[in-house]
Amino acid sequence: MQTAEIVAIGSELLTPTKTDTNSLWLTELLNEIGIEVMLKTVVGDDRLRLEETLKDSISRSDIVITTGGLGPTEDDITREVAARALGLELEFRQDLVDDLRERFKAYGYEMPEKNKRQAFVIKGSRVLPNPNGSAVGMMAETGVKKLVVLPGPPREAKPMFIDHVLPELTKSSGQIAVRRKRILVSGLGESKLDELISPIYTRYENPQTAILHSKTEVEVQLTSSASTVVEADHLNSELAQKIVEKLGIAVFSTEGEPIEKVVGDLLRERNEWLSTAESCTGGLVAQRVTDVPGASGYFAEGFITYSNEAKSDLLGVDEALIKKHGAVSAEVAEAMAKGARERSGATYGVSTTGIAGPTGGTDRKPVGTVYIGIAGPHHSKAILLNLPGDRNLVRWRTSQAALDVLRRHILKAGDERTVPFARRS
Amino acid sequence: MQTAEIVAIGSELLTPTKTDTNSLWLTELLNEIGIEVMLKTVVGDDRLRLEETLKDSISRSDIVITTGGLGPTEDDITREVAARALGLELEFRQDLVDDLRERFKAYGYEMPEKNKRQAFVIKGSRVLPNPNGSAVGMMAETGVKKLVVLPGPPREAKPMFIDHVLPELTKSSGQIAVRRKRILVSGLGESKLDELISPIYTRYENPQTAILHSKTEVEVQLTSSASTVVEADHLNSELAQKIVEKLGIAVFSTEGEPIEKVVGDLLRERNEWLSTAESCTGGLVAQRVTDVPGASGYFAEGFITYSNEAKSDLLGVDEALIKKHGAVSAEVAEAMAKGARERSGATYGVSTTGIAGPTGGTDRKPVGTVYIGIAGPHHSKAILLNLPGDRNLVRWRTSQAALDVLRRHILKAGDERTVPFARRS
Numbered sequence: 013m014q015t016a017e018i019v020a021i022g023s024e025l026l027t028p029t030k031t032d033t034n035s036l037w038l039t040e041l042l043n044e045i046g047i048e049v050m051l052k053t054v055v056g057d058d059r060l061r062l063e064e065t066l067k068d069s070i071s072r073s074d075i076v077i078t079t080g081g082l083g084p085t086e087d088d089i090t091r092e093v094a095a096r097a098l099g100l101e102l103e104f105r106q107d108l109v110d111d112l113r114e115r116f117k118a119y120g121y122e123m124p125e126k127n128k129r130q131a132f133v134i135k136g137s138r139v140l141p142n143p144n145g146s147a148v149g150m151m152a153e154t155g156v157k158k159l160v161v162l163p164g165p166p167r168e169a170k171p172m173f174i175d176h177v178l179p180e181l182t183k184s185s186g187q188i189a190v191r192r193k194r195i196l197v198s199g200l201g202e203s204k205l206d207e208l209i210s211p212i213y214t215r216y217e218n219p220q221t222a223i224l225h226s227k228t229e230v231e232v233q234l235t236s237s238a239s240t241v242v243e244a245d246h247l248n249s250e251l252a253q254k255i256v257e258k259l260g261i262a263v264f265s266t267e268g269e270p271i272e273k274v275v276g277d278l279l280r281e282r283n284e285w286l287s288t289a290e291s292c293t294g295g296l297v298a299q300r301v302t303d304v305p306g307a308s309g310y311f312a313e314g315f316i317t318y319s320n321e322a323k324s325d326l327l328g329v330d331e332a333l334i335k336k337h338g339a340v341s342a343e344v345a346e347a348m349a350k351g352a353r354e355r356s357g358a359t360y361g362v363s364t365t366g367i368a369g370p371t372g373g374t375d376r377k378p379v380g381t382v383y384i385g386i387a388g389p390h391h392s393k394a395i396l397l398n399l400p401g402d403r404n405l406v407r408w409r410t411s412q413a414a415l416d417v418l419r420r421h422i423l424k425a426g427d428e429r430t431v432p433f434a435r436r437s
Numbered sequence: 438m439q440t441a442e443i444v445a446i447g448s449e450l451l452t453p454t455k456t457d458t459n460s461l462w463l464t465e466l467l468n469e470i471g472i473e474v475m476l477k478t479v480v481g482d483d484r485l486r487l488e489e490t491l492k493d494s495i496s497r498s499d500i501v502i503t504t505g506g507l508g509p510t511e512d513d514i515t516r517e518v519a520a521r522a523l524g525l526e527l528e529f530r531q532d533l534v535d536d537l538r539e540r541f542k543a544y545g546y547e548m549p550e551k552n553k554r555q556a557f558v559i560k561g562s563r564v565l566p567n568p569n570g571s572a573v574g575m576m577a578e579t580g581v582k583k584l585v586v587l588p589g590p591p592r593e594a595k596p597m598f599i600d601h602v603l604p605e606l607t608k609s610s611g612q613i614a615v616r617r618k619r620i621l622v623s624g625l626g627e628s629k630l631d632e633l634i635s636p637i638y639t640r641y642e643n644p645q646t647a648i649l650h651s652k653t654e655v656e657v658q659l660t661s662s663a664s665t666v667v668e669a670d671h672l673n674s675e676l677a678q679k680i681v682e683k684l685g686i687a688v689f690s691t692e693g694e695p696i697e698k699v700v701g702d703l704l705r706e707r708n709e710w711l712s713t714a715e716s717c718t719g720g721l722v723a724q725r726v727t728d729v730p731g732a733s734g735y736f737a738e739g740f741i742t743y744s745n746e747a748k749s750d751l752l753g754v755d756e757a758l759i760k761k762h763g764a765v766s767a768e769v770a771e772a773m774a775k776g777a778r779e780r781s782g783a784t785y786g787v788s789t790t791g792i793a794g795p796t797g798g799t800d801r802k803p804v805g806t807v808y809i810g811i812a813g814p815h816h817s818k819a820i821l822l823n824l825p826g827d828r829n830l831v832r833w834r835t836s837q838a839a840l841d842v843l844r845r846h847i848l849k850a851g852d853e854r855t856v857p858f859a860r861r862s
Binding site for chain 2: 023024025027029032033035036037039048050051052053055057058060064065068072083085086087106119120121124126127143165167176222224233288290293294295296297298299305306311312313314315316317318319321322325356370371383402403407
């Protein structure tokens with residue numbers, strides 16, 4: 013099995029607030045083609061330490077991948093130091109400057125002279141084009157070892173790696189296929205989930221099963237290895253089917269898709285429409301719904317009603333109802349969902365109202381008290397949740413709950429009572 | 438200034454889903470007492486690579502801190518390898534076993550024999566007690582260098598470091614204070630920004646200046662060191678003032694605050710209100726505005742008008758205007774902003790309409806064509822942007838632009854033409 017190391021470059025990655033994330037998707041993609049990551053290093057914009065790190069890495073591992081330090085400014089030293097670590101020169105490529113100048117022009121700008129620095133590449137290396145930014149990447153070989161130099165921003169580095177590096181590494185790796193399958197579950201805590209499915213997955217050594225926990229969902233991750241991709245996928249599917257049978261409607265995706273995509277597909281298939289009425293989430297539910305390309309096929313309008321007046325004016329919620337039960341109540345949540353549905357003419361209205369914190373909580377309604385309202389053609393109702401976490405997390409979990417309540421409603425699950433966050437247990 | 442390296446140990450940290458987080462709080466605490474982190478390494482449970490890593494680290498830096506690999510099982514190799522890297526022996530400490538056995542007993546368990554492994558410590562090292570777990574830590578010295586060995590779980594490592602390591606490092610750090618200041622800039626690309634301010638900051642060695650780029654803003658990070666916190670802050674402020682003078686209104690924060698917080702503060706100070714009308718951002722602008730605690734003091738309601746009908750129904754945009762100019766036009770953007778302002782009674786209306794992609798672009802209006810509308814008490818207008826990036830990024834950059842246009846409008850900047858994204862170059 014071939015080994016790899018990842019070197020993340022940039023002084024900002026050595027501060028208390030920034031962390032390298034490129035190594036996560038790099039590791040995933042490398043693992044899938046049977047290459048193991050043995051070491052990760054984060055090094056600042058420091059010529060001596062970077063050169064030492066690169067030399068050590070190249071001597072230890074088959075493949076070394078660097079990210080970052082390819083910008084146009086003085087503190088972007090990767091080009092120069094990588095060349096030195098390999099004992100090679102940099103060469104200036106006029107064609108790269110010409111290309112960059114054109115691209116700046118297309119956006120109505122003149123290319124700053126500084127960007128010329130980005131046209132220096134390691135002599136003899138393969139240049140990796142970057143349609144998403146101005147820094148090209150490089151792939152250099154020294155004997156049997158490979159050095160891959162990628163830009164720092166993930167949206168530049170990831171497509172570059174997938175399009176121009178992965179195919180070549182796949183050819184030269186040992187042909188073992190490693191495949192992952194992601195089963196996403198909403199409405200079950202991690203321990204409860206494990207209780208349900210551990211009698212199933214512990215019977216299998218391949219795939220291996222990991223239960224991962226994120227801020228709103230639990231993921232059952234299956235990882236299988238086999239001599240071909242087809243065979244590895246087959247091993248995953250066989251176990252996945254058994255797990256899905258056990259968990260039923262709690263599974264919202266077996267393809268790792270976010271819930272907003274799952275809900276969008278359900279609406280589109282049925283030619284149905286959604287409208288949203290948000291208080292505590294302040295637009296987050298609609299933002300997630302419209303994050304999916306093609307959302308205009310099932311989402312036309314939404315309401316953000318942060319104040320009581322807005323709830324009455326925009327959604328027609330009776331002022332007396334708000335006065336009697338409070339804005340954070342099942343009654344108001346249901347009226348908001350009905351209002352959104354009626355005012356927009358959509359098939360479904362979904363609403364959120366709650367106390368996201370940090371202030372605003374009371375003894376009877378502490379921070380994290382949230383109601384989700386749902387209104388459809390046949391009936392409407394509201395669901396109470398008590399969500400743990402800070403303001404940001406309460407809002408996120410509320411949006412996830414709203415989408416899950418809607419999903420279960422569309423699927424006519426009967427029992428829509430749900431705990432759509434998973435408490436760490 | 439003393440230098441440190443952090444070595445995170447554990448094969449799980451080399452998988453696609455786990456990442457080392459101990460280094461973040463460690464870096465913060467070390468920086469505060471004037472110790473700079475020069476390198477971070479993640480290494481698996483691999484004796485040879487770990488020994489090499491530790492030897493390199495000790496030879497390069499004054500202080501090496503390891504986390505992880507102190508459990509009772511076979512793959513916990515830190516004790517043994519750390520001793521070997523220092524050329525020292527391990528010694529068995531009966532008192533540690535006795536103590537551990539007592540603690541197991543207190544919870545009603547018998548200590549498993551495996552845990553005896555945790556009573557081996559590096560000869561001559563100081564043992565760091567662990568009230569939160571079974572693995573003790575160690576602090577060993579070799580000449581002027583220090584090796585600190587901490588357990589992996591943050592809830593064990595952090596109190597151990599704060600109680601038993603930090604006081605000693607503070608004593609020997611020479612009392613240097615390191616302070617950071619974050620100046621956030623909107624509407625200028627990284628290269629252009631650097632052109633403007635590099636003549637200023639290159640005259641200073643202390644503070645050091647780094648220019649960092651995120652998906653929508655550029656950050657100028659100043660890091661100063663001095664014998665006291667007050668003095669270090671003063672050095673930062675002096676340079677920051679010169680940079681801010683040069684960049685003017687493009688600077689939206691000198692305290693590292695997000696733009697939604699800055700805009701919220703402006704509105705609250707003036708007792709003014711905001712309403713939003715969003716098409717392509719689908720709720721993202723409102724969601725960011727309401728992400729700030731206390732947003733109910735200046736934001737009451739917002740509109741998500743994804744379809745043409747919604748723009749007319751909810752905001753009163755003339756259907757003929759949409760027909761004539763298209764929904765993605767300056768005219769419609771301005772009418773949307775005016776509509777939001779009028780319907781809500783707010784001081785300002787801000788709107789977004791554009792083509793976020795991946796589809797929907799034409800030759801005349803390609804993906805990334807976005808109009809921001811702004812309406813205030815005195816005038817209204819719209820601004821055209823051509824934003825690079827995928828759907829997600831176009832939406833994010835549009836939301837940032839909308840908030841920046843609003844900010845400049847509130848500040849009566851006159852020139853609101855802005856390039857609110859910063860291309861990584």
